[in-house]
Amino acid sequence: MKVTTLTAAVCAAVLTTVALATPASAHGDHPPIVANQEVLADGLMAPFSLEVQSNGAAWITQNFPGTLTRVTASGEKTDVLGGDGDEISAVSARGNTVYYAQVAQDHTRAVLMRVSKGQEPVQVADLFAHEEQENPDAVNTYGFVDLPASCASQFVPDPTSQFSQPTYEGAVDTHPYASLATREGVYVADAGMNAILKVGYDGNVSTVAVLPPTAPVAVTAETAEAFGMPACVVGHSYRFEPVPTDVEVGPKGWLYVSTLPGGPEDASLGARGVVYKVNPWSGDVQPFAEGFVSATNLAVSKQGVVFVTELFGGADGEGQVSVVPPWGDGAVTQFPISSPAAIEIAGKNLYLTTDTFELGPEGPLPVAKLVKVSLDGKALRSYLG
Numbered sequence: 001m002k003v004t005t006l007t008a009a010v011c012a013a014v015l016t017t018v019a020l021a022t023p024a025s026a027h028g029d030h031p032p033i034v035a036n037q038e039v040l041a042d043g044l045m046a047p048f049s050l051e052v053q054s055n056g057a058a059w060i061t062q063n064f065p066g067t068l069t070r071v072t073a074s075g076e077k078t079d080v081l082g083g084d085g086d087e088i089s090a091v092s093a094r095g096n097t098v099y100y101a102q103v104a105q106d107h108t109r110a111v112l113m114r115v116s117k118g119q120e121p122v123q124v125a126d127l128f129a130h131e132e133q134e135n136p137d138a139v140n141t142y143g144f145v146d147l148p149a150s151c152a153s154q155f156v157p158d159p160t161s162q163f164s165q166p167t168y169e170g171a172v173d174t175h176p177y178a179s180l181a182t183r184e185g186v187y188v189a190d191a192g193m194n195a196i197l198k199v200g201y202d203g204n205v206s207t208v209a210v211l212p213p214t215a216p217v218a219v220t221a222e223t224a225e226a227f228g229m230p231a232c233v234v235g236h237s238y239r240f241e242p243v244p245t246d247v248e249v250g251p252k253g254w255l256y257v258s259t260l261p262g263g264p265e266d267a268s269l270g271a272r273g274v275v276y277k278v279n280p281w282s283g284d285v286q287p288f289a290e291g292f293v294s295a296t297n298l299a300v301s302k303q304g305v306v307f308v309t310e311l312f313g314g315a316d317g318e319g320q321v322s323v324v325p326p327w328g329d330g331a332v333t334q335f336p337i338s339s340p341a342a343i344e345i346a347g348k349n350l351y352l353t354t355d356t357f358e359l360g361p362e363g364p365l366p367v368a369k370l371v372k373v374s375l376d377g378k379a380l381r382s383y384l385g
Contacts, residue, residue, distance in 0.1 A: 033323060033379040034335060037371055040351075041071045044368035047353035048296065049091045049178055050342035051098070058351060058370060059098055060342075061088045068100055068115075071370055081121060090188060094181035099124065101176035107192055110174045112199050127188065127197065128174045130205040136195040137170030137210050137241075142262075144238050145216050151232035163227040170194060170241075178246040178297070180255075187280070189244035189257060196247055196257060196278055209283040211242035211276060214261050217269050227263075238263075242274070246342075250300040251326070255280050256288065258298040258308060265294040266312045275308060275324070288328040293317070299345040305383045307350060309340040311357070321352070325383045332383070341368075348375055 046064035053059075056073030066083030068091065082088070083102050086109075090101035096116050103110040110127040144152070144166045151166075158164035162171065175192035187208065188197040196208040216237035224233050240262030250256045254277045261272035273292030276285050294311035301307075304326030314320035319339040322331035341356040350373040358367045 033333065033376055034373055037373045039369050040075045040372050041077045041370040042368070043077070043366050044069070044353065044370065045364055045366040046341075046356060047368050047370070048341045048356070049089050049100075050297075050344050050351060050353055050370075051091045051093050052344040052346040052351045053093055054346070056346070058344075059091045059093060059100075060353065060370060061091050061100060063087050063089050064364060068098075081115065090176040090179040092179040092181040092186065094183075094186075097181075099179055099181050099186050101127065101179065101188070103175060107173055107175050110176055110192075112176070112179070112186060112188065124186070124201075125199045125203045125205050127176055127190065127199075127205065130197065130207075131172055131174040131190075131193055134207060135170060135172050136193050136207045139210060140170050140194065140213050140241075141167055142170070142213050142239055142241050143167035144233065144236055147233065147236050151230065151236070154230040154232060158228075161228065163229060177244065180247045180249065182249065184280075187247045187255060189247040191243045191245060191260075194242050194244065196244060196255065198280070207283075208255075208280055209278045209285050211244060211257070211259060211285060213239040214242055214272060214274075215239070217263075217272065220269065223264060223269065240272075245295060246297045247278075248298060248300045250277070250306070251304045253280065254278065256298060256300050256306060258292075258295040260294060260296070266317060267293045271313075273308075273310070275306060275328075277328075289324045289330050291330045292322060296340070297342045299343045299350065301345055301380065303380075303384055305380060307343055307345065309337075309343045309352065310334075311339055311341060319354075321350075323383065337371075348377065349373060350375060 045062050047060045048063045049061040051059040058071040060069045066088045068080045068088050071077050087103040092099050099114050112124045113121045114124050115121040147166050173192035176188050177191040178189040180187040186199045195210045198206050198208050219238050221234045243260035244257050246258045248256050257276045271291045271293045273295035275289045277288045293313040295308050296311045297309045299307045306324040308322045310320050320334045320336045323333040339356040340352050342353045344351045352371050355368045358365045
């Protein structure tokens with residue numbers, strides 16, 4: 001299932017506010033990593049993508065209303081542009097130029113844009129055209145891996161749902177979720193293509209890597225009913241789509257990619273989110289760390305410590321940030337935070353968007369925040385072994 005399941009989740013549960021705290025759980029001798037915190041801005045709605053520049057200015061996409069917002073280091077908030085009904089996502093910056101994606105609500109159109117101070121936005125590349133021509137994840141087969149023919153025959157095909165067939169190949173779908181502007185070009189984590197793209201500054205789009213299907217997981221009766229599958233599938237193994245949600249550069253130039261596990265994004269089928277390392281030169285994809293619930297974003301320190309936002313993570317499913325040492329495998333520390341969506345590291349600070357899914361009677365409320373968290377340098381060094 002694509003990252004649009006996050007949108008559906010807004011209507012499924014109300015997440016209450018949980019303040020930043022000392023680690024909820026830890027393995028090994030690691031002191032609390034959070035020194036203090038400061039709310040820089042509030043009144044945000046669905047801030048799924050974030051970029052922080054060296055001067056402390058932050059760029060935020062408010063995906064639902066389709067707005068690109070700038071917050072200065074002192075907390076002054078300005079809506080820079082809107083999407084005219086489209087979703088605005090995948091913000092990053094290089095120098096004085098900001099890059100972002102503009103996406104049709106039905107994902108039948110997606111372009112990478114750029115804007116500089118005092119200038120009008122300019123299209124850099126047509127991402128949907130690349131998907132139509134290449135469909136990168138058509139090489140993947142998703143669905144059941146051990147389903148008897150007698151059960152497979154009970155599916156009723158429905159063109160609006162990939163779950164109405166026992167197996168399927170990657171479909172034509174684009175949803176740029178995050179971007180990373182580098183000297184070589186702009187990398188895009190596309191949650192529709194299930195791939196990492198590279199957009200050259202000349203507008204040329206290429207596929208860097210296609211993420212593999214998730215590890216097979218046994219389908220429960222609740223999942224089968226929720227997705228309209230026949231009851232005979234219960235207990236059989238299903239490979240969901242990987243859904244990339246962020247791309248960052250780490251040690252030795254490798255790309256680090258956070259992923260949602262497809263299907264249920266909560267912990268009902270386990271903590272299935274994975275962080276991958278991707279070789280940007282060869283396209284080689286390697287698992288780096290696993291065991292996350294709804295991994296919507298990540299940040300990588302210069303030393304290789306990785307911070308992962310888990311939107312529905314934590315003991316109560318209300319959100320947490322996990323801290324992974326440079327050698328990976330899994331988190332050694334978590335600290336609770338209310339439904340965190342995006343995260344960036346700049347200097348000695350983490351910047352996060354929090355309280356992302358706070359609901360009112362008529363839907364999502366514009367109560368999300370941009371929070372700056374100071375990191376304890378000694379505690380951070382304890383992760384380096």
